Amino acid sequence: MSALDPRLCAIAFLFAPLFALLSYPIHSAEAQSNRAEMHAAEGLALAKAGNLQSAELELRQAVVLAPENVTFLEDLGTVLAMQKKFDESNSYLQRALTMDPSDLLARRYVAANLWQLHRYAEAQQNLRILLRASPDDPQGLLLLGMVSENTRDYATAARALSSVPALVRAQPESMAALARSYYHIGENQKARAWLNELQTHPAGVRAGLLGVQIADEMHDYETAEALLSSLAARYPDESAVRYQLALVEFDAHKFEESRQILQQLLEGGHGTREVDHLLALCLEAQGRREDAIHTLQNAIQLDPGDQASYLDLANLLLAEKQISAALDLAHRMTKTFPDSPRVFVSVGSIQLHAQDFSNAVTSFSRAAQLDPASADAVIGLARAQTNAGMSHEAKATLHIAMQRFTQKAPFELELGQVLMKEAENGTGDKHAEVKAKELFNSAIAHDGKLADAHYELGELALRRGDLAAALVHLKMAAKLTPSSANTHFALSRVYRRLGQEQQAAKEIALFEKLKQ
DSSP states (O other), X not given: OOOOOGGGGOSOOOOOOOOOOOOOOOOOHHHHHHHHHHHHHHHHHHHHTTOHHHHHHHHHHHHHHOTTOHHHHHHHHHHHHHTTOHHHHHHHHHHHHHHOTTOHHHHHHHHHHHHHTTOHHHHHHHHHHHHHHOTTOHHHHHHHHHHHHXXXXXXXXXXXXXXXXXXXXXXXXHHHHHHHHHHHTTOHHHHHHHHHHHTTOTTTHHHHHHHHHHHHHTTOHHHHHHHHHHHHHHOTTXXXXXXXXXXXXXXXXXXXXXXXXXXXXXXXXXXOHHHHHHHHHHHHHTTOXXXXXXXXXXXXXXXXXXXXXXXXXXXXXXXXXXXXXHHHHHHHHHHXXXXXXXXXXXXXXXXXXXXXXXXXXXXXHHHHHHOTTOHHHHHHHHHHHHHTTOHHHHHHHHHHHHHHOSOOHHHHHHHHHHHHHHHHHTOSOTTHHHHHHHHHHHHHHHOTTOHHXXXXXXXXXXXXXXXXXXXXXXXXXXXHOTTOHHHHHHHHHHHHHTTOHHHHHHHHHHHHHHHO
């Protein structure tokens, strides 16, 4: 095998067209073999010089002339992976493995490609075979650690990555993966030690900021701020450091501190769509929604292709009940992002608020078509169908989703609510309410933190006069979603019927505050 660095396989995936194969007359087996060797040698020289497309052509010729040569197959697979053609790369590497299942290098390359393709189960299967044959293979252990971190098997990730510290230190992303894994298994001091190392990594401020992001993500705000202070001392004019500090302050719910940093960045001429976007979130968190709307409009002007700003602006307009402005924005979004499932979910939501149920069905259907794995698209479609008088279609949509999706709870909740609506309207069968209750209980069994399911069960218990059960479910709903005005109103009714007037008054006061 060539001396190409196997870590070059670890790059993002893009499909690319195949290059046409050249053909040569074959005079003899020996001559053919010699020509194959010449093409292979030229291909490797071109690859080392960075000319990957020409290297690919030469190595393809080598494989055509010597299709049973495992080394040529591996070299071509490697060059294809370096060009981000991971699927095609694997087709050649798998051919090499078919000829020689004990070829550990090809096995490792296959696992690396599968990792980049997010086919983690297949990657793990190949890594198990590799490490069974060579338990101390460093690149194999590194890959196992990265795959395990991606699949949230943090104990395995920490064990594998910590066993190859030199390789981990070579890439900031590997160090971040190890730190994140340590956080998840409760080894916070070890996590912080790796994050501290990132601050002096040769990759510079990029590596340091990655460490800050991990601490922020894990809600270790004190560490994040300390790391940022260290970075700021070494990069005093680095606007990215100040932006990251604003992000940490925002995540720590220090909204005013975050806003002030962002305002200083804008006044210093460092305005970007990210700065405007975060500033809008700060303003929204402070209750300054009109200012937030204006800021997001500025962000869109700075970058008309910033989808996130459009989506946040749509949510704010709906929160402010500016339906006409939201509909105008929806029209702009569909023209700007015609193939975005998230945009069509947002547009469908706007149309639901505008009671344009027929078009909402169309928008959510488009979102589900663009992304069949989007639960939001499916639930939105079911709601639009229900409101459009298509209850039969809505129930079919949800039944199919409950079979397709592993996370069933949201669909069980939605179907239960459809059945409850039918029971209240007298359009469902006589067992609709019983079936709804079963679905709400099943949803909670699958996801105990589903506040709406607890609320629905509390309402059902209240109707039956089972005040004890109603109190349990509604208190849980209020704990999970303290900002739900409806839950506090329902709790006030339960307390009043229990004769607890003081508690009932507290809940009514909360209801009135939240309603405003």
